[in-house]
Amino acid sequence: MRYLLLLGWLLLAGGGWVPTAAAQALPDTLHLSYAEYDPAARFFSYCFDECRQPATAGRAASLWAAGRFRRLSRQDLLQAGYQPGRLWLRVAALNTIPQRTHFLWNIYSFVDSATLYVQPDGRGPLHRVAAASSWAVAAVRPFPARPLCLPFWLGAGQRAVYYLRVESRCANWLLFTDVTTTEGFLRYEQNYLGFTYWNWLLGLYLGSVLVNLILYLFLRDRILLWYGGYVLSITWFLLMEENLDAVLLPQAVYTVGWQLGQFSLLLLAQACGLRIMALFVRLRQSWPRLHLLSRWLSNGAIVCAVACWAVARWAAPLAPAGQAGLLLGRTGLLWGLLLAGGGILAAVGWWGRPAQRRLAALYGATYLLFGWGTAELLLNYSGAVYIEFIKPNSLAWCLVAELILLSALLTGRFHRALRQAADQRLRRLREHEAASRRLIAAQDEEREALARELHDALAPGLTALHLAWQGRLVRQALAQAPPLLAEAHAQTEALLRQLRRDVRALSQVLLPSPTTGEQPPLPAAVALLTETLNMADEGLHIEYVCDAAAAEVPLAVQQAAYRIVAELLHNALRHAHAQRVRVEVHRRPTALHLLVADDGRGFDPAAPPPRSGGLGLRGVRARASYLRGQVQVVSQLGQGTRIEVELPV
Structure with a gap:
């Protein structure tokens, strides 16, 4: 066997000399x-x-x-x-x-x-x-x-x-x-875009940026704007990492990107991430010092990125030592920002209130994904190790997971913001309603006080003066006076009679029952008002129709309806010079319908109100608006006025 192995080795060694x-x-x-x-x-x-x-x-x-x-x-x-x-x-x-x-x-x-x-x-x-x-x-x-x-x-x-x-x-x-x-x-x-999944990764990234910008235009929530900048910065970095920017971007944008540098884009992404973290965890409200620190770190990252672009754009090419310092400075700042952001989240998660700890834990999951992908790339570029778990790279897939998780978190924040906005609007409506109620109550008290003053002080004085002016001594003096004085007496007596009638009508308009201090139901109050105004020796003739069911509407609606009718009758008495007025009050299923129509001189509704007047109709609109009602005015010069009011019940 030993000889066979030696022979095989010689054959193999000899084969190396064959000139093939x-x-x-x-x-x-x-x-x-x-x-x-x-x-x-x-x-x-x-x-x-x-x-x-x-x-x-x-x-x-x-x-x-x-x-x-x-x-x-x-x-x-x-x-x-x-x-x-x-x-x-x-x-x-x-x-x-x-x-x-x-x-x-x-x-x-x-x-x-x-x-x-x-x-x-x-x-x-x-x-x-x-x-x-x-x-x-x-x-x-x-x-x-x-x-x-x-x-x-x-x-x-x-x-x-x-x-x-x-x-x-x-x-x-x-x-x-x-x-x-x-x-x-x-x-x-x-086949590159397909097997590296960039055909849908890019659509996901850019679609997320577009959706966040659209939502920001409607909601004005700054976290959406920072979120869009965060995704855009990382997407741009990934395009540069995969050389896709050379195919997709125009020359000017492509040049700006490489003048900024890949690490500068990561700095911008980290700056946006710190802003998102501060807004999401609500550092401003509970951790002002940490919020200030996060702002300084974010602003420093942005300034550093812009400075690197300025150096690459306008400064002469740096010496190798300058290039090394610039590169190591950006790398060190990235590591520092990653650790600082993690430290802020850890501080809030450890010492914060339960609600803030929960927010810090939720955002910490997304921050961990970003830190993992960024740290892997920094280690690869450092030359120490080379880590590649997945194609195209870990940061691309970490961003996908971030988009899913952050979208869920921001959706929850969006629903919470909607609830808070609804609660705030409801609170403002209640405050406005309370203020309107206090204002109307103050106006009613002032009207009642004025009505009592007219009824208890001015009206008796005018009556006494009128009676005295018609007394025996005045008639004896007029019998011996020249005819001219008798004519002046007649005019004065007519003026006093008119003043008595106006004071009586005005006091009745201001207060339905000023003598008792209690307001009767709406049908009785309107009847009393119109009968009182019809008692004048000369002037308006008022016809009125009032449904008995109007007494069943809420008291606030009855009070507002009476004030509106009284104000419109007062306008017809003082300004319209009408001979006939028709008042209708009808109870409908969902509203109380008021109608006041006169045959007076009319006016132009589109014309601005005079500086010294126009308060009556303005007050009618204010009362109707307070109850979410509607006012419709139809009038022409010389053809009378028709005013309809709908008050929801």
Whole structure:
């Protein structure tokens, strides 16, 4: 058996010297074909170089000769954290397809520029093949696609060595790369949105933003606005992470996004999340200091993001040390914001009231999802570890879970806000009703006091003066006086009679039964009012019809109806100069109907009321409005007035 094993080993060793294409292939050679290459193979090697060194193909060859290149630890992923300088990637490729084929070297991360060099058969000088930049959207790149693609041709059975020079000012190296046939790449990209679920993830994200903006326009709840900004910031970050922004966004918006930077968008998302937390947990009401802290943290994140954009937009390119400081500052601020937000929630959950502890626990679930997804990405970019639980990434699916949970929480908040708004409206209505009731009661008391003053003081004085003016001594004096004085006496006596009638009518209008101080039912009160006004020697003739069922309506409606009828009769007496007035009070199933019509001089209802008058009709409208009634006025100059009032019962 020992000899058989030795013979087999010799045969295998001797087979390595057979001059075939497979035997000549080096162990680091990438065999290109239409099929996927062996995922266990390690084909790429890399080297970092200082930026001040010349960026030439000869520099790459010298670095390879000096043994500076190292194999990638993963199949198609370079994860080196922050490494200031230039990156060189090298791969030896062999075309196993039996015809000349078009290939693509694909870079799935954002880089400032990428230049591809080729060394045919691994010997001789290097030649430039293609160059591209991630700052251009997909439509204007050498190969229009979602990632940055550098195309090249390779003949059948031909072997070549390729060097890729990558420049990135950010230099936060988490670089995905591979080499595929053009057909295979297009087939992959055609199905990319489907198998990575972006076709509905993107619709879910943007639909949520739109719904929250619409709700904010109607509800004016600021938490909806911050929620929309939160989802939009993370969605933009995820589009940049998956290179979808190069396909979906216009050049101007795409440029602004990368000038801000991915971490700046995470800062904006965290700032919005802190605002949502403060509003949801109600920090302002119970924790003013924590609320102030959350505001400072949120504002600091926004200022930092805007400052990074300003530096990238207007400042000269930073030195590697400046780039490192900017990147590490944003990363440190993100970690600090995550820990600070968690600390605020923990403080409220530990020391808050039961209701606030419940709110902190509910929001803590969504905050944990955001923290999990963000922490995973920060750890991946740091170069310490690489974590990938799910495609496209954990943050995308954590955002889906957040949307579901936050939507449920905000729906509960929305229902609670509706209940609070309804309670507040009801409280305001009750306060308004109480104020109106007090105002009307005060007006009624003032009217009663004025009516008693007219009835008890002014009316007897006018009566005494009228009787004295008609007394024996006055008649004897007039018998001896000139005729002119007798005429003046007659006019004065007529004026006194008119004053007595007006005072009696006005006192009756102001108070149904001023002598007893108690208001009779509505039919009796209206009858007493109209009979009193009809007792005048000259003036109005009033016809009235009042249903006996009107006495069964609520007392407040009876009082308001009487005041409205009295006010309208008073207007007809003083302003309309009418000869006939008709009053009708009818009890209907759901309302009390009042009608006052006269044949007076009328007026224009559309005209503004005079400065010194117009209070009577205004008071009628106020009383009807207090009971949610309606007033309809029909009048024309010279054709009388018809006023109808509906008071719900």
